[in-house]
Structures are given as structure tokens and as C-alpha cells.
Amino acid sequence: MARPLTATINLDAILNNYRYAKKLQPTCKAFAVVKSNAYGHGAVEVARFLDKEVDAFAVAAIEEALALRHAGVESPIMLLEGVFEADEWALCEQHGFWAALENAQQLSELLSSQVSIEKVFVKLDTGMHRLGVDMDGANDFVDQLRSSGQVGEVLLMTHFACADDLSDMATMEQLAYFERTRQLIGDIPASVANSAAIMKWSVPEGGWIRPGIMLYGISPFADVTGTQLGLQPAMTLSSKVMSVRRLKKGDTVGYGYSYEAQEDHVLATVAVGYGDGYPRHAKEETPLQIAGQSAYLAGRVSMDMITVRMADYHSAPELGQEVVLWGGDVPVEQVAEYADTIGYELVTRMTARPKYRYINNDNSQ
Ligand SMILES: Cc1ncc(COP(=O)(O)O)c(C=O)c1O
Missing domain, CATH: 3.20.20.10 (Alanine racemase)
Structure with a gap:
């Protein structure tokens, strides 16, 4: 583990x-x-x-x-x-x-x-x-x-x-x-x-x-992503849902209680934070994906965790589900825009804390 x-x-x-x-x-x-x-x-x-x-x-x-x-x-x-x-x-x-x-x-x-x-x-x-x-x-x-x-x-x-x-x-x-x-x-x-x-x-x-x-x-x-330019994004930053809870409309979340649930929904806590390189200034609604479904950042980014809601309030994230922070269908350029920065900075500021896994056609490690 x-x-x-x-x-x-x-x-x-x-x-x-x-x-x-x-x-x-x-x-x-x-x-x-x-x-x-x-x-x-x-x-x-x-x-x-x-x-x-x-x-x-x-x-x-x-x-x-x-x-x-x-x-x-x-x-x-x-x-x-x-x-x-x-x-x-x-x-x-x-x-x-x-x-x-x-x-x-x-x-x-x-x-x-x-x-x-x-x-x-x-x-x-x-x-x-x-x-x-x-x-x-x-x-x-x-x-x-x-x-x-x-x-x-x-x-x-x-x-x-x-x-x-x-x-x-x-x-x-x-x-x-x-x-x-x-x-x-x-x-x-x-x-x-x-x-x-x-x-x-x-x-x-x-x-x-x-x-x-x-x-x-x-x-x-x-105004364009790497994929739209014919490039192949090289980094996928992914994690997992480490906790879930049911929020009532009006419940608040995280540091400064900055997020307030607009209706009843399930909230996921995900293992990634600014200590890993995820941008602390990412705003609410920053896009990501949980189990292939659209989701949004909800509340402030902590050092080790973020809190997330599904784009569809009725869909409920589950413990252990895969979360894509960027890469695949979540362009890093778009995440950068929500953090008032550029893709260059997000990838360059990655820290040594995440696991780095290198893959290629001949050898996947
Ligand atoms: C002198 C010089 N050449 C080339 C590059 C590569 O630029 P880019 O990442 O925009 O392709 C840089 C990056 O800052 C640079 O400083």
C-alpha cells in the first residue's frame, strides 16, 4: 500500500x-x-x-x-x-x-x-x-x-x-x-x-x-491544447479517491470553509495537493475526472489533499476510484487556466513526492 x-x-x-x-x-x-x-x-x-x-x-x-x-x-x-x-x-x-x-x-x-x-x-x-x-x-x-x-x-x-x-x-x-x-x-x-x-x-x-x-x-x-496541435501529451497525473462523504445543501468544506454545497451531493477527497505540485491557486470548477466522469475541484487545495464534486450532482464518487488531475481528457492547459498560469509551470513545478512511472511501447514499468 x-x-x-x-x-x-x-x-x-x-x-x-x-x-x-x-x-x-x-x-x-x-x-x-x-x-x-x-x-x-x-x-x-x-x-x-x-x-x-x-x-x-x-x-x-x-x-x-x-x-x-x-x-x-x-x-x-x-x-x-x-x-x-x-x-x-x-x-x-x-x-x-x-x-x-x-x-x-x-x-x-x-x-x-x-x-x-x-x-x-x-x-x-x-x-x-x-x-x-x-x-x-x-x-x-x-x-x-x-x-x-x-x-x-x-x-x-x-x-x-x-x-x-x-x-x-x-x-x-x-x-x-x-x-x-x-x-x-x-x-x-x-x-x-x-x-x-x-x-x-x-x-x-x-x-x-x-x-x-x-x-x-x-x-x-x-487558446489551443497540445492535442489540438497534433502533439501527444506525455504526463498523466492521477490519484485515487481516499474518502467520501454525503454533504447537505449549505455544508461547507475545507480551509476557510470556502466551498458551500449548492445542493445535497457526495464529496470526494483525493490524495493530491500543492505539496505534490498541484496548483494551490486552482479555482473551484477546475476540471478533473473521476472514473472517467467529469468532476470539479470544490474548495481550497491543501498540501496533501483536494476535495472534489462530480459535475453531475447526482453521480456519487466511490472510495478507491481513479482520479485524473491532468492528462488524457483533462488537458493540463485547461487546468493551468483555472490556476491563472500556464501548462509550463504546472508540469515544471511537480515535486519529488508523487511516484513517477515511465512507460513506452517496449517496456512498461
Ligand atoms: C533559450 C531557450 N531556447 C528554447 C527554449 C524552449 O522553449 P519552449 O519550451 O517554449 O519550446 C527555452 C525555454 O525557455 C529557452 O530558454
């Missing part, structure tokens, strides 16, 4: 979503972005499964890259935030890591370290003003890197601020600045596209795309 909360991760779905990203941009190579514990899906398990297939992985920083190498992952790994300290360059050489490079300190530390790095991605600030250098800075960085003889290939990268909003022309402006910089530098491969850009924008041919959220079957756009 154990607490029944389980995050089931369908590894085949992630592989298929990676293949789909490459099909959408067939001239490009693709990073599988597995930073932040593969968006909460388990970086080691996901990367081991994809290792033979991907062109390379991308993580935020060296700790994440080292964890993958130590777990036996062999593909190249790119550090999207580059190095934070000078001695990390030697580790990059030793472990075959590639890195983004976004400021003069990183550049001078790389040059004085004298290590050899296979690929360095000079980060161009095309408008997001978070990381990177401007057009002239990028031109200068590329020159210095090329003439150092330390870098196998120098590439130019940028990141979009608004690619999830198809009506926002900022993406076109970012792309135009990127292309002008490429013309100034001359022949240089590009890396610009996150999931939204891969799916909906026209991005430079060749070079490297960087799919993240789409690998996990989740939509980067506000």
Missing part, C-alpha cells in the same frame, strides 16, 4: 513529439530541451530514452548537463545560459558540452582558458533584453571566437519574446534584426526557434531548432 498519486510519463509521446518538431523544420537539427528536470518529467529518464535519437540536448546550466553525463547520456549537451564561472569551460571541454555565450566576461574566460569547445552559440539580443549582445557585439564576438582556433563552429542564436502570440509583430522584428546581423557577419548558422516558432512562424532554414514544451505534448499558445 502506498499513497496512490502517480505521474505517468509516456516516453514514446516525447519521442514522437521530437520527431514531429523535426518534421515541421526538416532542414534543421534539433535540440531536445530537457532543462528544469525535463519540464518536470524527469531529465535523466527522458534523456536516456531519447539519447540514440536526438541531435543534441539543451539544458540551462552545467549542473544539469553533468547530471545527464553521469547518468550515461552520450549525446552532445548545450548550456543555454552558458557558463557561470570560468572553470566550467574546462568541464565543457572534458564532457563535450556546447555553450551559449552572451557576455564579454564569458568570452574572455573562454579565450584565456585555452580549452577547445565544439560549438559555441553567440547570443544576439534581438529585443527581449534579457541576455545577449547587439549586432556589432555579436560580429566582434564571432570574429574573436573564430580567430581563437578554440571553437569548432560558431553559431548565432536568439530567443523570441512573443512567439506564442501570432498577432504580435515583435517576432518579425526580432527575426529581421537577426537576419541583418547574419548579413553583417556573413555565413553563420542560426538557432532561433522555440516550440511556438517551430510550429507557427517561418524560421531560418538549416541550423538548430530548440523545442521544449512541445516535446512534452503541451501547447505554448493560450
Whole structure:
């Protein structure tokens, strides 16, 4: 016996979503972005499964890259935030890591370290003003890197601020600045596209795309789900009904007595809470399913439990019935909307407490 909360991760779905990203941009190579514990899906398990297939992985920083190498992952790994300290360059050489490079300190530390790095991605600030250098800075960085003889290939990268909003022309402006910089530098491969850009924008041919959220079957756009975009959601978060009781109209429930029964009905208590990653700010009426039937959150989310009513007041949940918090017919994007957040945050904030179960066609564990 154990607490029944389980995050089931369908590894085949992630592989298929990676293949789909490459099909959408067939001239490009693709990073599988597995930073932040593969968006909460388990970086080691996901990367081991994809290792033979991907062109390379991308993580935020060296700790994440080292964890993958130590777990036996062999593909190249790119550090999207580059190095934070000078001695990390030697580790990059030793472990075959590639890195983004976004400021003069990183550049001078790389040059004085004298290590050899296979690929360095000079980060161009095309408008997001978070990381990177401007057009002239990028031109200068590329020159210095090329003439150092330390870098196998120098590439130019940028990141979009608004690619999830198809009506926002900022993406076109970012792309135009990127292309002008490429013309100034001359022949240089590009890396610009996150999931939204891969799916909906026209991005430079060749070079490297960087799919993240789409690998996990989740939509980067506000108004559609991953499934509607042809993706396969990878995570199903499920639990069980751990207690049931009959409420009378007017009975109140949970912290702050915030839920009041509008009529007599059966209430289910379910083993999941914000201590597991279920969002505390999820509102009443957040959708879920009990035994395949529509149900709604009723009352505040506790650390370990939630309380739930069936959509149909006359239907009565029973002890031990399966509850789907998200996945399957309960899109995580919809749950996120009821918690005033995005699917990215819900999966990434999953904690270590649920059981993680990895399934694929050959092997279901
Ligand atoms: C530099 C960079 N590239 C690619 C990605 C992947 O983005 P997405 O998950 O929207 O595909 C991220 C994610 O934040 C990123 O920071």
C-alpha cells in the first residue's frame, strides 16, 4: 500500500513529439530541451530514452548537463545560459558540452582558458533584453571566437519574446534584426526557434531548432491544447479517491470553509495537493475526472489533499476510484487556466513526492 498519486510519463509521446518538431523544420537539427528536470518529467529518464535519437540536448546550466553525463547520456549537451564561472569551460571541454555565450566576461574566460569547445552559440539580443549582445557585439564576438582556433563552429542564436502570440509583430522584428546581423557577419548558422516558432512562424532554414514544451505534448499558445496541435501529451497525473462523504445543501468544506454545497451531493477527497505540485491557486470548477466522469475541484487545495464534486450532482464518487488531475481528457492547459498560469509551470513545478512511472511501447514499468 502506498499513497496512490502517480505521474505517468509516456516516453514514446516525447519521442514522437521530437520527431514531429523535426518534421515541421526538416532542414534543421534539433535540440531536445530537457532543462528544469525535463519540464518536470524527469531529465535523466527522458534523456536516456531519447539519447540514440536526438541531435543534441539543451539544458540551462552545467549542473544539469553533468547530471545527464553521469547518468550515461552520450549525446552532445548545450548550456543555454552558458557558463557561470570560468572553470566550467574546462568541464565543457572534458564532457563535450556546447555553450551559449552572451557576455564579454564569458568570452574572455573562454579565450584565456585555452580549452577547445565544439560549438559555441553567440547570443544576439534581438529585443527581449534579457541576455545577449547587439549586432556589432555579436560580429566582434564571432570574429574573436573564430580567430581563437578554440571553437569548432560558431553559431548565432536568439530567443523570441512573443512567439506564442501570432498577432504580435515583435517576432518579425526580432527575426529581421537577426537576419541583418547574419548579413553583417556573413555565413553563420542560426538557432532561433522555440516550440511556438517551430510550429507557427517561418524560421531560418538549416541550423538548430530548440523545442521544449512541445516535446512534452503541451501547447505554448493560450487558446489551443497540445492535442489540438497534433502533439501527444506525455504526463498523466492521477490519484485515487481516499474518502467520501454525503454533504447537505449549505455544508461547507475545507480551509476557510470556502466551498458551500449548492445542493445535497457526495464529496470526494483525493490524495493530491500543492505539496505534490498541484496548483494551490486552482479555482473551484477546475476540471478533473473521476472514473472517467467529469468532476470539479470544490474548495481550497491543501498540501496533501483536494476535495472534489462530480459535475453531475447526482453521480456519487466511490472510495478507491481513479482520479485524473491532468492528462488524457483533462488537458493540463485547461487546468493551468483555472490556476491563472500556464501548462509550463504546472508540469515544471511537480515535486519529488508523487511516484513517477515511465512507460513506452517496449517496456512498461
Ligand atoms: C533559450 C531557450 N531556447 C528554447 C527554449 C524552449 O522553449 P519552449 O519550451 O517554449 O519550446 C527555452 C525555454 O525557455 C529557452 O530558454
